[in-house]
Every structure is written in C-alpha cells, then in structure tokens.
Amino acid sequence: MAASVRHLLKPWTPSLCLVRWSRYNSYYLDPDPSKDARVPDSELSPEQKELQELKTVRRIKAALSSDTSSPFSDPLMSKFINMMMQDGSKILARGIMTQPREEIECSPHSVFQQALENCKPIIGLASVQKGGKSYQVPVPLTDNRRGFLAMKWMITECRDNKHRRTHMYEKLSQELLAAFANEGNVVKRKHDLHRMAEANRAYAHYRWW
Amino acid sequence: SRPPSHNIVPTSLILCATYHSEGHSGQYYTLPPTHIQKLFPYGLPPRFQLQIKTFNEGCVMVRPPALELISYLKRADYSKPPLRYVLYGDIGTGKTMSLCHALHYCYSQGWLIVHVPDAHLWVKNCKELLPSSSRPSRFDQPIQASQWLKNFKITNERFLSKLKTTQRYVWTKRESTEKGQPLGELIDQGVNRMKSSSDVVGAVLRELRLQAGGATEGEGAFKLAVAVDGVNALWGKTSLKKEDRTMCEPEELTLIHNLRKMMKNNWSGGAILTALSQTGSVFKPRSAYLPSELLGEEGFDNMEPFVPVSVSNYNEKEFESCYLYYLDRNWLQHPHSRSEEGKKELIFLSNKNPSILERLCAFL
Numbered sequence: 001m002a003a004s005v006r007h008l009l010k011p012w013t014p015s016l017c018l019v020r021w022s023r024y025n026s027y028y029l030d031p032d033p034s035k036d037a038r039v040p041d042s043e044l045s046p047e048q049k050e051l052q053e054l055k056t057v058r059r060i061k062a063a064l065s066s067d068t069s070s071p072f073s074d075p076l077m078s079k080f081i082n083m084m085m086q087d088g089s090k091i092l093a094r095g096i097m098t099q100p101r102e103e104i105e106c107s108p109h110s111v112f113q114q115a116l117e118n119c120k121p122i123i124g125l126a127s128v129q130k131g132g133k134s135y136q137v138p139v140p141l142t143d144n145r146r147g148f149l150a151m152k153w154m155i156t157e158c159r160d161n162k163h164r165r166t167h168m169y170e171k172l173s174q175e176l177l178a179a180f181a182n183e184g185n186v187v188k189r190k191h192d193l194h195r196m197a198e199a200n201r202a203y204a205h206y207r208w209w
Numbered sequence: 210s211r212p213p214s215h216n217i218v219p220t221s222l223i224l225c226a227t228y229h230s231e232g233h234s235g236q237y238y239t240l241p242p243t244h245i246q247k248l249f250p251y252g253l254p255p256r257f258q259l260q261i262k263t264f265n266e267g268c269v270m271v272r273p274p275a276l277e278l279i280s281y282l283k284r285a286d287y288s289k290p291p292l293r294y295v296l297y298g299d300i301g302t303g304k305t306m307s308l309c310h311a312l313h314y315c316y317s318q319g320w321l322i323v324h325v326p327d328a329h330l331w332v333k334n335c336k337e338l339l340p341s342s343s344r345p346s347r348f349d350q351p352i353q354a355s356q357w358l359k360n361f362k363i364t365n366e367r368f369l370s371k372l373k374t375t376q377r378y379v380w381t382k383r384e385s386t387e388k389g390q391p392l393g394e395l396i397d398q399g400v401n402r403m404k405s406s407s408d409v410v411g412a413v414l415r416e417l418r419l420q421a422g423g424a425t426e427g428e429g430a431f432k433l434a435v436a437v438d439g440v441n442a443l444w445g446k447t448s449l450k451k452e453d454r455t456m457c458e459p460e461e462l463t464l465i466h467n468l469r470k471m472m473k474n475n476w477s478g479g480a481i482l483t484a485l486s487q488t489g490s491v492f493k494p495r496s497a498y499l500p501s502e503l504l505g506e507e508g509f510d511n512m513e514p515f516v517p518v519s520v521s522n523y524n525e526k527e528f529e530s531c532y533l534y535y536l537d538r539n540w541l542q543h544p545h546s547r548s549e550e551g552k553k554e555l556i557f558l559s560n561k562n563p564s565i566l567e568r569l570c571a572f573l
Contacts, residue, residue: 071550
C-alpha cells in the first residue's frame, strides 16, 4: 500500500511531450480559496465530512497567483481574462476587462454572465472522414467546450471586426450589451453554426461516439 | 435632497459655499450645473467629469483641507499682498478637488477667477512652438494660449466689459489695442489672432495685477483669485525641444514666464491658490509629494513664504460617507460589496484613498 502511494507521489515525467496538460499527478486535489471552505464540522453532512478529511490528508496543488479568497473574484471572469491575455500581460488584460464593467452601468456582473450564456452554441460540428471524403457532422458539445467557444468568438469578434480607432474595451462593452439582448455578431455566428448543423443532420449517423 | 437619518449619512445640501463649516465635514454638497459649465470648462479632474455625466449631478464632499482654505480666505486682509496657499499631498488624495471647492467659494463670492487647470499641459506635448513675435529669446504656444483665453472668457464674462486696459499694446504693424479699451476686446484679439495669443495672455495678466487692488471705488473693485494646479511645472523642466534639439527651459516659454510673474506677491487684492501635482509632472519620481521635493529649490525660494495645506486620505467618517453615497446612487452593483465584509475589503484594497476607491467602485 505504501509502495503504491509512493509510486503515485514521485515526480511523474510523461513519456510524450505535452504542451497544455497539467504537470501534476492526478493524486493532487484542486485548491479551494473561498472562505466557505472553513465551515464548522457540526454543519456538514457525513459525505462532506469525508471530503474535508480527504483534503487534510491528500496533497493539494499550488494556488495560482490570480486566485483570491474574496467573493469579488469570478471564475468565469478569470477565464475570460486569461483567454484575452497576450504575451502574458495579465495586468493589461485585466485593465481592458475592468473598463467595459465601468461602461455597463446596470449590474455588469450579471450582464456579462447572461451575455456569455446567450452566445453558447448548443450543438457543434466535427469533421469526420468517411470513404475518402470529410463531412461536417453535428455533434453534442460538452459544457466546457461550449463556454470556451462563446468566449473565443467574443474575443475574435472584438479584435477583428471593428473600426480602426476603437479601443478593445469599447467594442467589448458594445458586444456584451448586444449579446445580452440576443443581437450582434457573436449571437449571429452561433445561429449560423446551428443552421449548418441543422442542414447537415443527414450525416448525424456518421458519428460513432 | 435626502433627509439625514444620522450624522454620517451624506446629505446633498445645495448649500452656498459660504455656509460650509466644520460640522459639515464629510457631507456632500451639489455644485449647481450652471456654475459647473461656467467655472469649470476644463478645471475638474477627468474622472470626476465622467462621474458628473453618469450621475447627472456634481456632488463634492466637504473636507477639512478645503474648509481650512475657505476659512483663511474669509479672514485674509485684502489690502495687503496676496497670500499663497499650496495644497500638497500624496497622489489621489483630493488636492485638485479641494482647489475646485475653494474656487467655487470664490466664484460664488463674485471674485475674478484666473484658473490654470493644469500647468503641466503647458510644459509638455506642445505641437506648435513658435518663436515669440515680441521677444527674440522666447517661445510661444498659440494653441494652449488661445484655449486658455477662451476658458477665461467663459468664466469671467461679467468682468470683461467693466475692466479697461491701462496702456496701448501693439501686436503687429497694423494691429494694436488702444488705452481704455474693454478687456473683452483684448481677449478677442488673442482668440482670433493665434500668433499673438501668448502675448495677449501676458497683457491680460498684467492688467489684472494692476487693477486688482487698486480701484477702491464701488464699481471697479474686485478681488482676484489665481488658481494654478500643478504649480511645480513652473519651476521644473520641460519636455519640449527647440529646433536645434536642445531642451527648452521653462523661462523661455512666454506663458510660463508670465505666470511666474503672477505668483510673485507684488500686487494686492486677492489670493493665490495652488496645488502641487506629481501625476502630470515631468522627470519627477512617483514617491515625491512634499513641496520641497516637487517644487525644487528654485520653486521653493520663489513661492516662499506660503501657507501649506496638507491633503490626506479619507478618514473613517469620510469613507463611510463616500460609501453610502455610492450605495445611494446604485453605483455599487455587486451584491457582495453591499455587505460588511465587502466594505472591509474595499477599505483594505483602497487604503481609503479617494481616487483608488472611485476606480474600484466603478467596476463593481
């Protein structure tokens, strides 16, 4: 038992060269910086007590420097800022992100979340090769993938389709407000994807997974 | 106006600035929109202007430094040379706002206002630097000068027809302003003919100096308030270059030279209100905020003797007041910021610095 655990804990270097995968072993747990983690024992159900005990015993990954324990931090917002960041300048990306929140006056937090919800596609397309020809097959998407696509479209839209002199944060705030109202280019792109998937429904049985 | 429930709740009282006293410290008062348009076309800090646009009203907090300044202005003797007041403090603590508060008091008392919103703008980033038409070793800045004359005209319209020039000014071979012409004509001359606008600024300042305390007859008497923000620009270095690529000294700029003459107290019948500023300054470290550091030796010698007024971060009561004002205006949207913990977090993050608090609350 001890030997197998030691085997899990020793530094694990993968045989393949991995670019975006985590260097951590799967034994490590994610850190939980929120203040709710410190709830007194009497209020927890038995499963949660087990979980707490597990956390005290198992190894935990190091927290990122952008994680805060304050409720002001938003995981969705952090993800969006990371995606918008170029050359590692998180300060610039965060600065650009705070300005549309100033422009959007009524409750920017919920506007941002609702706008991204409206941009998420329900169904996606995957390229499947059959008989020498590749077909676009409609395919269900995982939640992560949907969120990623929504944010990616938002960022590319704001970077590309704008007047030369508009700033990123102005275009972002306009797009977020439009997406909140289900108009605008990003929502249009989502509808285009849905239409393509609808048009290609004949090939749906090419999917084997 | 909202009725007060206890001391700390801010009340937007449309008070005349003469009635502000120690007891009102921490409360907000509204600047009347007509006054804002006339008095501060470019005087207020840009973030505050955005706030006015968002809230549709300009509310200024009454704070001890401004109250101190106003009490000095009330008790000063105006037959003697003017007193120089210097507002100093760390970045973002409210020096410009206190200056504007005191200036609003002067305006409501009917003084003539000479307001330079930011002297640093005259010392850097000038697109056109012409050699002066009147003196060979000086340089003119026509755009800045004409902009300032336009603002001066908007602020002091009622005085322009009353005041007359005391001597003849010759601008070019064909243009001159005779003795006894109203000041409005002099200003129009400067606004229309950009080339001589810097000299016009010098002439206007000279006229005001001569006439400020002189006339004791009922009609002509007026008090002069000279308000300069970023006064350390007058004695620092410039970032402008002459045509032969050498650095320009501040004395060689007409506007700066004339403004320095205003700063000397060889006239009477007014007050000189100034504020130091590190944010726009050229070649000064960010940690410098004391008068001796920012003014430099030359500036300090010129400005001495002066009355220093220090401006600091909000204290507990003022922070409460500001927080409740933002809550009142629905500026703090995030649900967590309305709780006690959120408030403690805001105190921690901003260290009760007014400008940082404003920026934080802007995106919450």
